[in-house]
Amino acid sequence: MHAPSKFKKAFMAQLLLSLRAAGQASKSMGIRERRDAVRLSSDVAMAMASAARARAAPRSAAWARALVARHAAERRNEALMRRIMGGAGYEMAAAAARSRKGERSRRIVRRSRRVCSGAGRKRRSSLTASGCSAMAAARRMVRARLQVLRSLVPGGEGLRGFSLLTETLDYVVCLRTQVELMQCLCKGSRPQLG
Template identity: 40%
Template sequence: MQAADLSFHRSFLKTMFMGLKLGVSSKKMSYQERKRVIKLSANIAMAVAGNGMNWSRALIIRHAKHEKNKVLLRSLLGRKRYESITEPGFPLNFTWQRMIMKRRFRRTNSILRRGAHASNGATARVIARSMAKKRTRTLKSLVPGGESLDDFSLLGETIDYVISLQTQVNLMRLLTEVLSVSNLRKKELDKASREVKC
Protein backbone atom coordinates (compact mmCIF):
# COMPACT_ATOMS: atom_id res chain seq x y z
CA MET A 1 0.00 0.00 0.00
CA GLN A 2 1.36 3.41 -0.97
CA ALA A 3 1.87 6.15 1.62
CA ALA A 4 -0.81 8.32 -0.04
CA ASP A 5 -3.35 5.47 0.14
CA LEU A 6 -2.49 4.79 3.78
CA SER A 7 -2.88 8.48 4.62
CA PHE A 8 -6.28 8.57 2.88
CA HIS A 9 -7.44 5.44 4.74
CA ARG A 10 -6.38 6.77 8.13
CA SER A 11 -7.96 10.18 7.58
CA PHE A 12 -11.19 8.63 6.27
CA LEU A 13 -11.59 6.14 9.13
CA LYS A 14 -10.73 8.73 11.79
CA THR A 15 -13.34 11.20 10.50
CA MET A 16 -15.88 8.44 9.86
CA PHE A 17 -15.63 7.06 13.41
CA MET A 18 -15.86 10.58 14.83
CA GLY A 19 -18.96 11.25 12.71
CA LEU A 20 -20.62 8.02 13.87
CA LYS A 21 -19.78 8.77 17.49
CA LEU A 22 -21.15 12.31 17.32
CA GLY A 23 -24.08 11.75 14.99
CA VAL A 24 -25.50 8.34 15.92
CA SER A 25 -25.09 8.51 19.69
CA SER A 26 -28.76 9.16 20.47
CA LYS A 27 -30.97 6.10 20.88
CA LYS A 28 -34.02 8.21 20.02
CA MET A 29 -32.92 8.67 16.40
CA SER A 30 -35.10 7.11 13.72
CA TYR A 31 -33.72 4.63 11.19
CA GLN A 32 -33.89 7.24 8.40
CA GLU A 33 -32.06 9.81 10.52
CA ARG A 34 -29.30 7.32 11.36
CA LYS A 35 -29.01 6.43 7.70
CA ARG A 36 -28.70 10.12 6.77
CA VAL A 37 -25.99 10.75 9.38
CA ILE A 38 -23.99 7.68 8.31
CA LYS A 39 -24.11 8.79 4.67
CA LEU A 40 -23.16 12.36 5.62
CA SER A 41 -20.26 11.11 7.78
CA ALA A 42 -19.00 8.92 4.92
CA ASN A 43 -19.11 11.81 2.44
CA ILE A 44 -17.42 14.27 4.78
CA ALA A 45 -14.79 11.67 5.71
CA MET A 46 -14.05 11.25 2.00
CA ALA A 47 -13.91 15.03 1.50
CA VAL A 48 -11.54 15.49 4.46
CA ALA A 49 -9.30 12.68 3.19
CA GLY A 50 -9.29 14.31 -0.25
CA ASN A 51 -7.93 17.51 1.29
CA GLY A 52 -7.02 20.25 -1.17
CA MET A 53 -9.01 18.99 -4.15
CA ASN A 54 -11.73 21.18 -5.63
CA TRP A 55 -14.33 18.39 -5.42
CA SER A 56 -13.67 17.87 -1.67
CA ARG A 57 -14.37 21.54 -0.87
CA ALA A 58 -17.42 21.58 -3.15
CA LEU A 59 -18.80 18.47 -1.43
CA ILE A 60 -18.47 20.08 2.01
CA ILE A 61 -20.15 23.28 0.77
CA ARG A 62 -22.99 21.25 -0.77
CA HIS A 63 -23.71 19.53 2.56
CA ALA A 64 -23.29 22.78 4.52
CA LYS A 65 -26.26 24.28 2.65
CA HIS A 66 -28.58 22.08 4.73
CA GLU A 67 -29.11 23.52 8.20
CA LYS A 68 -29.37 20.13 9.93
CA ASN A 69 -25.87 19.16 8.73
CA LYS A 70 -24.05 22.21 10.10
CA VAL A 71 -23.56 21.06 13.70
CA LEU A 72 -21.96 17.77 12.66
CA LEU A 73 -19.86 19.48 9.98
CA ARG A 74 -18.49 22.02 12.47
CA SER A 75 -17.63 19.21 14.88
CA LEU A 76 -15.84 17.14 12.24
CA LEU A 77 -13.97 19.97 10.54
CA GLY A 78 -13.41 22.33 13.44
CA ARG A 79 -14.94 25.80 13.53
CA LYS A 80 -12.10 27.64 11.76
CA ARG A 81 -11.80 25.16 8.91
CA TYR A 82 -15.56 24.96 8.49
CA GLU A 83 -15.89 28.74 8.27
CA SER A 84 -12.92 29.15 5.91
CA ILE A 85 -14.43 26.63 3.46
CA THR A 86 -18.06 27.71 3.66
CA GLU A 87 -17.61 31.49 3.71
CA PRO A 88 -19.06 33.18 0.57
CA GLY A 89 -15.71 34.36 -0.79
CA PHE A 90 -14.07 30.92 -0.80
CA PRO A 91 -12.39 30.41 -4.21
CA LEU A 92 -14.05 27.45 -5.87
CA ASN A 93 -14.12 28.70 -9.43
CA PHE A 94 -11.37 29.37 -11.94
CA THR A 95 -12.88 32.28 -13.88
CA TRP A 96 -9.75 33.32 -15.71
CA GLN A 97 -9.05 29.75 -16.85
CA ARG A 98 -12.62 29.41 -18.10
CA MET A 99 -12.32 32.63 -20.10
CA ILE A 100 -9.13 31.39 -21.80
CA MET A 101 -10.73 28.03 -22.58
CA LYS A 102 -13.86 29.68 -24.01
CA ARG A 103 -11.75 31.85 -26.31
CA ARG A 104 -9.84 28.78 -27.51
CA PHE A 105 -13.05 26.87 -28.13
CA ARG A 106 -14.57 29.80 -30.04
CA ARG A 107 -11.49 30.09 -32.27
CA THR A 108 -11.38 26.34 -32.90
CA ASN A 109 -15.10 26.12 -33.59
CA SER A 110 -14.91 29.09 -35.96
CA ILE A 111 -12.12 27.42 -37.94
CA LEU A 112 -14.00 24.13 -38.01
CA ARG A 113 -17.22 25.79 -39.16
CA ARG A 114 -15.43 27.62 -41.99
CA GLY A 115 -13.92 24.40 -43.24
CA ALA A 116 -16.85 22.13 -42.49
CA HIS A 117 -18.15 22.21 -46.05
CA ALA A 118 -14.72 21.61 -47.54
CA SER A 119 -14.50 17.91 -46.69
CA ASN A 120 -16.18 15.05 -44.88
CA GLY A 121 -13.23 14.99 -42.47
CA ALA A 122 -14.04 18.48 -41.24
CA THR A 123 -17.69 17.51 -40.71
CA ALA A 124 -16.61 14.50 -38.68
CA ARG A 125 -14.44 16.74 -36.51
CA VAL A 126 -17.37 19.07 -35.85
CA ILE A 127 -19.56 16.13 -34.81
CA ALA A 128 -16.80 14.69 -32.62
CA ARG A 129 -16.27 18.05 -30.91
CA SER A 130 -20.02 18.41 -30.29
CA MET A 131 -20.17 14.95 -28.70
CA ALA A 132 -17.10 15.72 -26.58
CA LYS A 133 -18.75 18.92 -25.31
CA LYS A 134 -21.90 17.04 -24.30
CA ARG A 135 -19.86 14.44 -22.43
CA THR A 136 -17.84 17.16 -20.72
CA ARG A 137 -21.05 18.87 -19.55
CA THR A 138 -22.31 15.56 -18.17
CA LEU A 139 -19.01 14.97 -16.37
CA LYS A 140 -19.08 18.46 -14.87
CA SER A 141 -22.54 17.80 -13.47
CA LEU A 142 -21.36 14.57 -11.80
CA VAL A 143 -18.15 15.79 -10.12
CA PRO A 144 -18.75 18.15 -7.15
CA GLY A 145 -17.56 21.62 -8.14
CA GLY A 146 -17.07 20.44 -11.73
CA GLU A 147 -19.10 23.30 -13.21
CA SER A 148 -16.37 25.78 -12.25
CA LEU A 149 -13.49 23.80 -13.77
CA ASP A 150 -11.83 24.08 -17.15
CA ASP A 151 -11.50 20.88 -19.19
CA PHE A 152 -7.90 20.22 -18.19
CA SER A 153 -8.56 20.58 -14.45
CA LEU A 154 -11.76 18.53 -14.78
CA LEU A 155 -9.87 15.44 -15.92
CA GLY A 156 -7.58 15.41 -12.87
CA GLU A 157 -10.46 16.13 -10.49
CA THR A 158 -12.58 13.36 -12.03
CA ILE A 159 -9.82 10.76 -11.68
CA ASP A 160 -9.20 11.72 -8.05
CA TYR A 161 -12.94 11.80 -7.25
CA VAL A 162 -13.58 8.35 -8.79
CA ILE A 163 -10.62 6.82 -6.95
CA SER A 164 -11.84 8.39 -3.70
CA LEU A 165 -15.38 7.05 -4.25
CA GLN A 166 -14.03 3.55 -4.85
CA THR A 167 -11.88 3.77 -1.73
CA GLN A 168 -14.89 5.00 0.25
CA VAL A 169 -16.93 1.98 -0.89
CA ASN A 170 -14.11 -0.44 -0.02
CA LEU A 171 -13.56 1.06 3.43
CA MET A 172 -17.29 1.15 4.21
CA ARG A 173 -17.56 -2.51 3.21
CA LEU A 174 -14.58 -3.38 5.42
CA LEU A 175 -16.04 -1.37 8.29
CA THR A 176 -19.38 -3.19 7.96
CA GLU A 177 -17.63 -6.58 8.03
CA VAL A 178 -15.57 -5.65 11.10
CA LEU A 179 -18.63 -4.38 12.98
CA SER A 180 -20.61 -7.50 12.02
CA VAL A 181 -17.86 -9.79 13.37
CA SER A 182 -17.59 -7.65 16.51
CA ASN A 183 -21.36 -7.87 17.14
CA LEU A 184 -21.32 -11.63 16.53
CA ARG A 185 -18.50 -12.13 19.04
CA LYS A 186 -20.29 -9.95 21.58
CA LYS A 187 -23.43 -12.08 21.24
CA GLU A 188 -21.38 -15.27 21.64
CA LEU A 189 -19.68 -13.90 24.77
CA ASP A 190 -23.03 -12.84 26.24
CA LYS A 191 -24.44 -16.30 25.54
CA ALA A 192 -21.42 -18.00 27.11
CA SER A 193 -21.66 -15.71 30.13
CA ARG A 194 -25.33 -16.59 30.65
CA GLU A 195 -24.57 -20.31 30.37
CA VAL A 196 -21.82 -20.04 32.99
CA LYS A 197 -24.20 -18.28 35.39
CA CYS A 198 -26.78 -21.04 34.92
Protein backbone atom coordinates in the same frame (compact mmCIF):
# COMPACT_ATOMS: atom_id res chain seq x y z
CA MET B 1 -4.37 1.40 -8.85
CA HIS B 2 -4.85 1.78 -5.14
CA ALA B 3 -4.56 4.54 -2.68
CA PRO B 4 -1.53 4.28 -0.39
CA SER B 5 -2.16 2.63 2.94
CA LYS B 6 -1.12 5.68 4.88
CA PHE B 7 -3.91 7.63 3.27
CA LYS B 8 -6.28 4.79 4.01
CA LYS B 9 -5.34 4.81 7.64
CA ALA B 10 -5.84 8.52 7.97
CA PHE B 11 -9.12 8.20 6.12
CA MET B 12 -10.23 5.38 8.37
CA ALA B 13 -9.45 7.30 11.54
CA GLN B 14 -11.33 10.29 10.23
CA LEU B 15 -14.22 8.13 9.14
CA LEU B 16 -14.53 6.50 12.52
CA LEU B 17 -14.40 9.78 14.36
CA SER B 18 -17.04 11.37 12.20
CA LEU B 19 -19.24 8.29 12.21
CA ARG B 20 -19.12 8.33 15.95
CA ALA B 21 -20.13 11.96 15.95
CA ALA B 22 -22.96 11.10 13.62
CA GLY B 23 -23.98 8.24 15.89
CA GLN B 24 -24.15 10.56 18.87
CA ALA B 25 -26.08 13.12 16.93
CA SER B 26 -28.63 10.70 15.55
CA LYS B 27 -30.13 9.42 18.74
CA SER B 28 -33.70 9.85 17.59
CA MET B 29 -33.75 9.70 13.85
CA GLY B 30 -35.51 7.80 11.20
CA ILE B 31 -33.54 5.46 9.05
CA ARG B 32 -33.48 7.94 6.20
CA GLU B 33 -32.08 10.73 8.29
CA ARG B 34 -29.55 8.43 9.76
CA ARG B 35 -28.50 7.38 6.32
CA ASP B 36 -28.04 11.00 5.38
CA ALA B 37 -25.99 11.52 8.51
CA VAL B 38 -23.78 8.56 7.70
CA ARG B 39 -23.40 9.74 4.15
CA LEU B 40 -22.53 13.22 5.26
CA SER B 41 -20.00 12.10 7.81
CA SER B 42 -18.31 9.74 5.42
CA ASP B 43 -18.14 12.45 2.79
CA VAL B 44 -16.67 14.93 5.20
CA ALA B 45 -14.18 12.34 6.38
CA MET B 46 -13.16 11.66 2.81
CA ALA B 47 -12.77 15.32 2.07
CA MET B 48 -10.70 15.98 5.16
CA ALA B 49 -8.45 13.00 4.61
CA SER B 50 -7.84 13.85 0.99
CA ALA B 51 -7.21 17.47 1.83
CA ALA B 52 -4.64 16.31 4.35
CA ARG B 53 -2.98 14.33 1.64
CA ALA B 54 -3.15 17.24 -0.73
CA ARG B 55 -1.44 19.35 1.86
CA ALA B 56 1.29 16.78 2.43
CA ALA B 57 2.10 16.47 -1.28
CA PRO B 58 1.12 19.62 -3.10
CA ARG B 59 -1.71 18.91 -5.40
CA SER B 60 -5.12 20.36 -5.79
CA ALA B 61 -8.06 18.93 -3.96
CA ALA B 62 -10.65 21.43 -5.04
CA TRP B 63 -13.30 18.78 -5.10
CA ALA B 64 -12.83 18.14 -1.38
CA ARG B 65 -13.45 21.76 -0.56
CA ALA B 66 -16.40 21.89 -2.89
CA LEU B 67 -17.86 18.74 -1.39
CA VAL B 68 -17.66 20.09 2.13
CA ALA B 69 -19.05 23.40 0.98
CA ARG B 70 -21.93 21.70 -0.74
CA HIS B 71 -22.83 19.87 2.44
CA ALA B 72 -22.40 23.00 4.51
CA ALA B 73 -24.82 24.86 2.27
CA GLU B 74 -27.72 22.93 3.77
CA ARG B 75 -28.93 24.22 7.09
CA ARG B 76 -29.94 20.90 8.54
CA ASN B 77 -26.39 19.63 8.34
CA GLU B 78 -25.06 22.38 10.50
CA ALA B 79 -25.11 20.70 13.90
CA LEU B 80 -23.54 17.51 12.69
CA MET B 81 -20.86 19.26 10.70
CA ARG B 82 -20.03 21.39 13.67
CA ARG B 83 -19.53 18.24 15.64
CA ILE B 84 -17.33 16.65 13.05
CA MET B 85 -15.21 19.51 11.89
CA GLY B 86 -15.27 21.81 14.88
CA GLY B 87 -16.75 25.28 14.96
CA ALA B 88 -14.01 27.08 13.06
CA GLY B 89 -13.88 24.48 10.33
CA TYR B 90 -17.59 24.69 9.85
CA GLU B 91 -17.48 28.46 9.67
CA MET B 92 -14.88 28.23 6.92
CA ALA B 93 -16.94 25.72 5.03
CA ALA B 94 -20.08 27.78 5.34
CA ALA B 95 -18.22 30.84 4.16
CA ALA B 96 -16.97 28.87 1.17
CA ALA B 97 -20.51 27.74 0.46
CA ARG B 98 -21.73 31.31 0.56
CA SER B 99 -18.98 32.54 -1.69
CA ARG B 100 -19.86 30.09 -4.41
CA LYS B 101 -22.51 32.51 -5.54
CA GLY B 102 -19.79 34.90 -6.57
CA GLU B 103 -18.13 32.19 -8.54
CA ARG B 104 -21.32 31.54 -10.38
CA SER B 105 -21.64 35.13 -11.44
CA ARG B 106 -18.05 35.08 -12.62
CA ARG B 107 -18.87 32.06 -14.69
CA ILE B 108 -21.78 33.85 -16.28
CA VAL B 109 -19.55 36.72 -17.20
CA ARG B 110 -17.03 34.38 -18.72
CA ARG B 111 -19.65 32.58 -20.72
CA SER B 112 -21.13 35.78 -22.03
CA ARG B 113 -17.70 36.91 -23.07
CA ARG B 114 -17.23 33.69 -24.93
CA VAL B 115 -20.56 34.13 -26.66
CA CYS B 116 -19.73 37.70 -27.59
CA SER B 117 -16.38 36.79 -29.07
CA GLY B 118 -17.65 33.59 -30.59
CA ALA B 119 -18.36 34.94 -34.05
CA GLY B 120 -15.08 33.83 -35.56
CA ARG B 121 -15.29 30.58 -33.72
CA LYS B 122 -18.68 29.83 -35.18
CA ARG B 123 -17.48 30.55 -38.66
CA ARG B 124 -14.54 28.25 -38.18
CA SER B 125 -16.64 25.44 -36.80
CA SER B 126 -19.07 25.73 -39.69
CA LEU B 127 -16.11 25.54 -42.04
CA THR B 128 -14.92 22.32 -40.46
CA ALA B 129 -18.45 21.02 -40.33
CA SER B 130 -18.71 21.34 -44.05
CA GLY B 131 -15.42 19.49 -44.36
CA CYS B 132 -15.94 16.64 -41.96
CA SER B 133 -19.13 16.51 -39.95
CA ALA B 134 -18.05 13.34 -38.16
CA MET B 135 -15.30 15.17 -36.38
CA ALA B 136 -17.65 17.90 -35.30
CA ALA B 137 -20.10 15.31 -34.06
CA ALA B 138 -17.36 13.59 -32.07
CA ARG B 139 -16.35 16.88 -30.58
CA ARG B 140 -19.93 17.61 -29.65
CA MET B 141 -20.23 14.21 -27.99
CA VAL B 142 -17.07 14.80 -26.00
CA ARG B 143 -18.35 18.18 -24.92
CA ALA B 144 -21.63 16.68 -23.73
CA ARG B 145 -19.79 14.02 -21.74
CA LEU B 146 -17.52 16.58 -20.18
CA GLN B 147 -20.61 18.50 -19.15
CA VAL B 148 -22.00 15.42 -17.41
CA LEU B 149 -18.67 14.79 -15.71
CA ARG B 150 -18.62 18.37 -14.56
CA SER B 151 -21.92 17.87 -12.83
CA LEU B 152 -20.72 14.67 -11.20
CA VAL B 153 -17.43 15.83 -9.75
CA PRO B 154 -17.99 18.24 -6.89
CA GLY B 155 -16.63 21.63 -7.69
CA GLY B 156 -16.21 20.68 -11.30
CA GLU B 157 -18.62 23.27 -12.62
CA GLY B 158 -15.97 25.89 -13.06
CA LEU B 159 -13.31 23.59 -14.43
CA ARG B 160 -12.34 22.85 -17.98
CA GLY B 161 -10.31 20.23 -19.75
CA PHE B 162 -7.17 19.38 -17.96
CA SER B 163 -8.02 20.47 -14.45
CA LEU B 164 -11.37 18.74 -14.66
CA LEU B 165 -9.67 15.47 -15.55
CA THR B 166 -7.15 15.89 -12.76
CA GLU B 167 -9.88 16.46 -10.23
CA THR B 168 -11.81 13.50 -11.59
CA LEU B 169 -8.78 11.29 -11.20
CA ASP B 170 -8.28 12.26 -7.59
CA TYR B 171 -11.97 12.05 -6.84
CA VAL B 172 -12.32 8.57 -8.32
CA VAL B 173 -9.43 7.26 -6.28
CA CYS B 174 -10.88 8.71 -3.10
CA LEU B 175 -14.38 7.46 -3.87
CA ARG B 176 -13.03 4.04 -4.39
CA THR B 177 -11.24 4.13 -1.09
CA GLN B 178 -14.40 5.36 0.57
CA VAL B 179 -16.41 2.46 -0.83
CA GLU B 180 -13.75 0.02 0.21
CA LEU B 181 -13.57 1.31 3.76
CA MET B 182 -17.30 1.44 4.17
CA GLN B 183 -17.61 -2.12 2.94
CA CYS B 184 -14.98 -3.03 5.44
CA LEU B 185 -16.96 -1.33 8.19
CA CYS B 186 -20.15 -3.09 7.19
CA LYS B 187 -18.40 -6.39 7.23
CA GLY B 188 -16.71 -5.67 10.51
CA SER B 189 -19.77 -4.46 12.34
CA ARG B 190 -21.93 -7.40 11.57
CA PRO B 191 -20.22 -10.05 13.73
CA GLN B 192 -20.42 -7.62 16.62
CA LEU B 193 -24.16 -7.59 16.31
CA GLY B 194 -24.65 -11.30 16.14
